[in-house]
Amino acid sequence: MPHLKSLYPPIPEPPVVNCYDFVFDRPDVKSWPDYTLHIDGVTGEKRRFRDFCERVADCATALSAPQALGGLGLHAGAPSPEFVGILSNNSLEFPVVVMSLLKIAVPIAFFPSLLTEGEVTALLRLSRLSWLFVSPQLYPLARAAAGQIGLADDRIIVLQGHVPGHQSVEDLVQNVRARNIARVATQPVQRDTLAYMVFSSGTSGLPKGVMISHCNVIVSTLQPIVTMQEMAKFYKPAPLNTPEKIPVHLAFLPFYHSMGLHSSILRTFLQPQTIVILPKWNPGHFIQVMLKQVHVYKISHLGVVPSLIQTVMSSPQLVKLALDNVVHVMTGAAYLPPELRDNSGPKKISTDKRSQGFGMSECTLAALMLPLPGSFGGTVERVPGMTGILLPGMEARIVRQDGSEADFDEAGELWLRGQNVALGYWNNEQATRETFLPDGWLRTGDGFKADRAVVRLQDTLKISGSQVSPAEIENTLLQQPDRLVTDVAVAGVQGVRLADEQVPRAWIVLSEEGRRRGEAAVFAALDQWARTRLSKPKWLRGGYEVVAEIPKLPTGKVLRRRLQEAFAAKRKREDVEAGTRAKL
16 A cells, blocks of 8 residues: 555745744734633633733743742753653643743643642652742642752742742733843744653553753644635635634643644634633533533533543533634544534534544654545545544554555554654653654654545554444443443453454443442343444443543543553462462
């Protein structure tokens, strides 16, 4: 099978500039009106676009100013990258600090806010931080972890709010303004200058620091520009019913994750738009905001993950949601089942445009996206199970286990290439060599197959020699009419007949009805249902297991590997115990 290339026009050659200048020095940006950029979805505090630009300029100056003048003394071009970390929930100041650090070309390390002290300590140690910005709620965690690596307490800055004895971003900005310190210029960069680092499990193993360059950010920003230019040839959106007639997004996906970082910060300057910021995803909070504030903010755009849709769709309050104003729903970070996609249609969310995609931190953000109906003269149709087509500037290969290229409609590992592919893993040469190949290909570790007609890509897994979609099995189990489960994950585990045999196993979360009936009855009902609707290779020969919750990243991506490893360890213990009893 030949290399696959994007159907979109190529992206322009990215300029070698700081991505901050690429965002803010465009002529169209300078002519924008002074619109409402950010709204705190909890307090209602607002920040306008010009105020944000002024605040970033002063914050960047504060970060660069000598400590003798009350600044932090940060500078670009150190012999080794000088990371500044952010450990925080979403807030108004989060984008300010991000853009300020990019402006002065000091790389950022984004830390997930849901980690334990031990996990945070390990990532802080890996990152070799010089300073750490935290939200007040996470300060105790940050202080304990920072103490473990020898980062002084006075090197912890409060991002937004107040912690006694600590400087805040507000203090730094006000100091610059009070002293009238001359504003710092944007620092120049090279093509491979590090912009930020996010943490990913990669294709396997412990979390790794994914290094994203300024060039990666620019290319990732050019991709939607080219896509929107193509859409403009056949699609004209209706006028928005929002206070300032511009898109209004609800931002609750974590800013430390690639999807939240780009959708709610880095890409928000492609056009004027308002971002309503929530500290973090919380089902009750989300419902409350949508019920009480949708008429005030008139949310028009939602960026969601499949687990969120599953939660909202199962909420008894869903019928109260007034979402007629929503015109665009974007899903990512995990596979969106067709049933969930259909259930989020006009009866639930009035929308004339839905999209989903596939991406990973190792390619900065996205690689595949479902095209809007009518794209490319209507020659590309959406079909069941379709993940998407390649975004502008992307190439792909589907590769067999032996390294040869798979044929069309044959499952294999998805490899990607493009200028949005990351620099590699921070301080991990072995993992970098295994994932980022010398000729520019990124091994995703995900199974896909390509449709011959239009090179549509579909997520899949090879089980017992057959192409099987775990998501298809999960969807089938969730559709069981008695509603016995609220969540499901399916993965391949070792069979009993052959050492290298893989068979599907399901991990399930019981509903109230499921708990009432009991595990044995639920397993029997699910198995009977699955066998009447799925072909034999997709039957759950690996069995069923009840869990309290399905392990997922905050973005909703199911951690199948964690389930597989726990199952393998459990089976090994049982084999050892059985051997011991046999000897007795």
